[in-house]
Amino acid sequence: MNHPQAAEQFNRDIDRTTWHDKALWFVRQKRDRAVYQVPEWEQLRELASQIKNHTLSRLDDYLEEFERNAQQNGIQVHWAANAEEHNRIVLSILQKHNAKRMVKSKSMLTEECHLNPFLEKHGIEVVDTDLGERIIQxxxxxxxxxxxxxxxxxxxxxxxxxxxxxxxxxxxSDPQFLTETARQHLRQKFVAAEVALSGVNFAIAETGGFVVCTNEGNADLGVTLTPVHIASMGIEKIIPKLEHLGVFTRLLTRSATGQLITAYTSHFHKPRPGQELHVVIVDNGRTEQLGRPDFRNSLKCIRCGACMNTCPVYRRSGGHSYDYTVPGPIGSILSPNTDLKKHSTLPFASTLCGSCSDVCPVKIDIHVQLYKWRQIISKEKVMPAGKRLSMKVLANVLARPSLYARLGRVARKVLSLTPYAISHAGAINPWAIARELPEPPKQSFRDWYAQNAAKEMETPVSPTPVVDPN
Structure with a gap:
């Protein structure tokens, strides 16, 4: 299903849609309260944006610097051009150690690469240790x-x-009871695991180290107990210097959940004695996005989710309706880069209200990029034929003022004569399913203005009397 079809299915459960909307808006409000406590918030956003701009302009240099420094620290660095290479590298490390059990802390990159099903096909037990991830697993x-x-x-x-x-x-259904049950269940998995995999929130070129931010401590527990730690990292996670890290940690969690900082901000610079530490650096379409001048800013994303929490479309359509690893507004920019035809409806899953851009901590122009993707989708003719035809007809009408005015008069007349049951029939007018159509005006603003302008021209102007100043 495309996004409109999946969103329609999600909206059939009105109670769930309402609850989902309120839950995400609650998180958005927490974000706002946290932001208001930082007077220099806008300066931080601008600084983070400029750091990311600079980094993307020299991405190859900083990635190579990170590799050199990481290797000097005893970290084994691997490069993966795509998801298949990433998965094969992870499997090869597991096979090298004859490992059959792996614990994993939340990593959207491994979701993007579909690592879990790949490893399970090869006889590896993969356990997601983040509570939310374990639930959906x-x-x-x-x-x-x-x-x-x-x-x-x-x-x-x-x-x-x-x-x-x-x-x-x-x-x-008591949350505390369920959480304690999950904790006891996962403790057994941590103890039995042979390899731990984590994501990477930030990688520092200057030091060759990386940072993982969690609230549950699951990443720390996993990599501490196992003799092998694998970190999966997208190439866009790099930042130049350690001094830049504080800018992003102040922005990340306030934007994501309204916290001052994550409960655990863990730094990894070298393997502990007797442990192997591997970093897998993954491209998987990112350099192609980097080469698109209109869309390279999307690689500045720090995966906070603020754009999703504020987006009126995401809140009322659910993340699964996007059919992509990263849903919401930022996902609607990233997904057409991977498969334009499959994800051609996602850039239209937006009101272009700009709220996503307003809350983005690194100042990505999200709504502008969505609009630009719409233009490309139209140009490449991958939108539905009916929509292409209707847009072409509308463009011709809007380009002819006199035709637009005549059709407006016809529409007002037809609407005033159409029975309510027909004008609000969902099959004919989906817009009116949840809205009342406004009463058609008797005349358009254009007609009203022309009429009043003509009257003003006909009204004689009284001469202004001259007053003697003396």
Missing amino acids: FSHEPPSHIVMPAIHLKKEEVGRIFHEHLGTPADA
Whole structure:
């Protein structure tokens, strides 16, 4: 299904849609309160944006610098051009150690590469240790949000999932009880694991180290207990210097969840004695996006999810309706780069209100890029034929003022005579399913203006009397 079809399906459950909308708006409000406490917030956004601009302009240099410094620290660095190479590299490390059990902390890159099903086909048990990720792993779903992967599920649904997979009572839905159950379940997986995989929030070229931000400490626990740590990193995660890190950590969590900082901001610079530390640096279409002048800014994204929490379309359509690893406004920019035809409806999943750009901590011009993708989709003729034809007709009408005025008069007359049941029929007018059509005006503004301008011309102007100043 494309986005409109999937969104329509999500909206059939009105209670869920309303709850989903309110839950995300609550997070957006938390973000606002956290931001208002930082007087220099806009200066931080501008600084972060400029750091990212500079980094993208010299991305190859900084990646090579990171590799040199990481290798000097004893880290083994691997390069992957695409998802297939990334998955093969991870599998080869596991096979080298005869490992069959791996714990994984939340990594959107591994979701993008579909690592879990690939490893499971090769007999590897992969356990997502983030609570939200573990829930959706049990339910065989992809994340619906990059920060809150199970935000689309209610506690009662989580209770049923845990009852099926962990044997909790059928009616258990207390969040504290469910969380404690998950904690005990995951402790066993941590102890039994042979390899741990984490994502990378920021990689520092100057030091060859990287940073992982979590709230549950699952990344720290996994990589501390296992003899092998694999870190999967997109090429856009690099920043030049350690002094730049504080700019992004101040922005990231305030934008994501309204916290001052994540509970755990963990720095990894070298493997501990007796441990192997691997970093897999992945392209997977990012250099192609970098080569698009109109869209390279999207690579500045730090995956905070703020654009999703504020987007009126995402909040009311759910993350799964986007059918892409990264949903929401930023995903609607990234996805056409990977498959323009498959994701041709996503740039239209926006009101272009600009709220996403307003809250972006690195000042990505998201709504502008969505508009530019629409132009490309139209030019490449990958939008539905009906929409292409209707847009062409509309363009011809709007280019002819007299024709536009005549059709406006016809439309006003037809609407005034059309029975309510027909004008609000969903099959004929989907716009009116949830809205009342306004009453057609008796005349357009153009007609009103012309009429009043003519009257003003006919009205004689009284001469202004001359007043003697003396």
